Amino acid sequence: MNIxxxxxxxxxxxxxxxxxxxxxxxxxxxxxxxAFQKTGEAVNAMFNQMPAGILAVMGISADQDxxxxxxxxxxxxLYFLLLMTVHSSMLGVTVIAKEExxxxxxxxxxKPIRRSCAITAKILAAxxxxxxxxxxxxxxxxxxxxxxxxxxxxxxxxxxxxxxCLLVIQILFLGLGLLFGALARTSEKASGMATAVILGTFxxxxxxxxxxxxxxLDFLTPFRYFKAIxxxxxxxxxxxxxxxxxxxxxxxxxxxYWLYQKRDLHS
Amino acid sequence: xxxxxxxRKSFRSWLNFTIGLLLxxxxxxxxxxxxxxxxxxxxxxLQNFPEEFRAAFGFANVNLSEVxxxxxxxxxxxxxxxxxxxxxxxxxxxxxxxxxxxxxxxxSKPVRRWEIVAAKLxxxxxxxxxxxxxxxxxxxxxxxxxxxxxxxxxxxxxxxxAMLLVQLFFLGIGSVVAAAASKIKSIMPVALGIVFFFFxxxxxxxxxxxxxxxxxxxxxxxxGSSILTLRHYEWxxxxxxxxxxxxxxGLSFWIYxxxxxxxx
Numbered sequence: 001m002n003i004x005x006x007x008x009x010x011x012x013x014x015x016x017x018x019x020x021x022x023x024x025x026x027x028x029x030x031x032x033x034x035a036f037q038k039t040g041e042a043v044n045a046m047f048n049q050m051p052a053g054i055l056a057v058m059g060i061s062a063d064q065d066x067x068x069x070x071x072x073x074x075x076x077x078l079y080f081l082l083l084m085t086v087h088s089s090m091l092g093v094t095v096i097a098k099e100e101x102x103x104x105x106x107x108x109x110x111k112p113i114r115r116s117c118a119i120t121a122k123i124l125a126a127x128x129x130x131x132x133x134x135x136x137x138x139x140x141x142x143x144x145x146x147x148x149x150x151x152x153x154x155x156x157x158x159x160x161x162x163x164x165c166l167l168v169i170q171i172l173f174l175g176l177g178l179l180f181g182a183l184a185r186t187s188e189k190a191s192g193m194a195t196a197v198i199l200g201t202f203x204x205x206x207x208x209x210x211x212x213x214x215x216x217l218d219f220l221t222p223f224r225y226f227k228a229i230x231x232x233x234x235x236x237x238x239x240x241x242x243x244x245x246x247x248x249x250x251x252x253x254x255x256x257y258w259l260y261q262k263r264d265l266h267s
Numbered sequence: 268x269x270x271x272x273x274x275r276k277s278f279r280s281w282l283n284f285t286i287g288l289l290l291x292x293x294x295x296x297x298x299x300x301x302x303x304x305x306x307x308x309x310x311x312x313l314q315n316f317p318e319e320f321r322a323a324f325g326f327a328n329v330n331l332s333e334v335x336x337x338x339x340x341x342x343x344x345x346x347x348x349x350x351x352x353x354x355x356x357x358x359x360x361x362x363x364x365x366x367x368x369x370x371x372x373x374x375s376k377p378v379r380r381w382e383i384v385a386a387k388l389x390x391x392x393x394x395x396x397x398x399x400x401x402x403x404x405x406x407x408x409x410x411x412x413x414x415x416x417x418x419x420x421x422x423x424x425x426x427x428x429a430m431l432l433v434q435l436f437f438l439g440i441g442s443v444v445a446a447a448a449s450k451i452k453s454i455m456p457v458a459l460g461i462v463f464f465f466f467x468x469x470x471x472x473x474x475x476x477x478x479x480x481x482x483x484x485x486x487x488x489x490x491g492s493s494i495l496t497l498r499h500y501e502w503x504x505x506x507x508x509x510x511x512x513x514x515x516x517g518l519s520f521w522i523y524x525x526x527x528x529x530x531x
Binding site for chain 2: 021090194210
């Protein structure tokens with residue numbers, strides 16, 4: 001319990017900074033909605049004349065109102081993903097690797113607890129922080145979007161689905177960060193590996209976006225696991241990807257225990 | 268001495284990032300043929316759409332079926348990777364001694380503090396310029412081998428050195444952050460957080476056409492599409508970029524001179 005509280009406290013300030021960034025992003029983005037709405041009306045008119053096949057290729061269904069707040073908000077999904085993958089993977093690396101980095105590993109290990117208990121406390125603390133960040137995103141989004149929503153139907157539900165998908169991705173990247181933290185010799189190496197994964201999967205996403213034929217590679221990049229519009233409007237959360245993410249995160253966390261158990265900690 | 272030490276310390280990560288950049292470039296380049304037909308088709312289709320719509324859904328406003336158009340589109344992702352490195356260098360160099368608790372060792376050497384900062388920035392500049400040159404020469408070779416189409420070398424140079432200019436911005440910001448913070452425990456979370464924040468501002472700027480945001484993020488200073496049409500950088504934005512670099516590095520000299528270092 002003490003370790004858990006300590007980790008929460010140690011990362012609380014950075015959570016505040018990340019949260020402020022998130023709120024700023026949503027706020028700044030929504031400010032621009034009215035301009036988008038105006039140009040959107042022309043697009044809507046044009047869409048109604050286009051054959052449904054072409055629309056399907058572009059991932060838009062014919063009855064969708066492109067000027068609605070929801071569609072506009074769904075553009076933010078990518079921004080959230082970018083912020084959250086960095087936050088959760090770096091958090092994962094830090095909670096594991098910080099003891100050796102700060103030369104406090106011997107202090108931790110002379111405590112009368114097993115290594116596995118220390119890891120459990122750290123992982124739970126990290127999960128708590130990740131959920132907190134997710135909640136900040138959900139609550140601030142729901143509150144900021146509300147005044148712009150003039151359709152009559154509440155968007156809180158769709159936003160909740162979207163942030164639930166984000167949580168899945170967050171847990172996945174948290175798992176990877178934890179694993180790298182236990183795997184690499186120094187925290188610098190671990191965060192380097194996490195950076196490579198984030199940039200690599202992001203660039204893969206761009207490639208697949210450019211060439212739709214490549215979409216069988218989707219499973220390699222979490223940036224393409226969920227489609228914001230489908231999630232929000234059809235409640236279509238692709239279960240295979242949820243399972244894949246959870247399994248990957250679980251495996252990574254199990255690996256973290258295993259590696260940390262055998263680790264020769266430098267003090 | 269200091270130069271050599273810093274160089275040896277930074278070389279590994281320089282190599283990793285340079286290889287990463289080249290790898291990214293290679294992958295993008297080898298997909299060009301693959302994309303071209305699709306791009307040409309898409310381009311025709313998109314001609315009918317209003318500009319704002321295309322931007323919001325992430326379609327590029329350059330012709331992806333031509334080499335230069337394609338390069339000017341992919342360069343923004345190359346710049347992103349490069350920017351992460353620039354920021355990492357900036358944050359890493361000046362924060363190294365407080366982090367490793369070797370400040371008193373360094374500061375007891377018979378050199379002035381400004382000489383320390385100068386040596387570190389000098390190394391950073393050498394590494395960044397070397398990286399840009401490596402990307403330029405090897406990238407040009409790759410275009411010859413993989414894409415096999417003539418390209419305008421001047422445009423390619425402008426695109427690659429846009430990365431260097433963005434890196435300078437982040438080097439400056441990073442060194443101010445490092446000089447001002449009493450201790451930075453790990454570099455990457457800070458570096459990645461700040462770079463991605465600016466990158467997202469650029470994404471917002473692109474999707475929503477928020478002209479005011481252009482001045483806020485270096486990723487908007489040297490856009491591939493404008494390099495392609497203008498055939499030079501936009502002078503006011505170039506001036507802003509360099510001013511921020513000069514002011515930021517000047518500031519980090521000033522802060523470092525007055526900093527109270529903790530001895531072990």
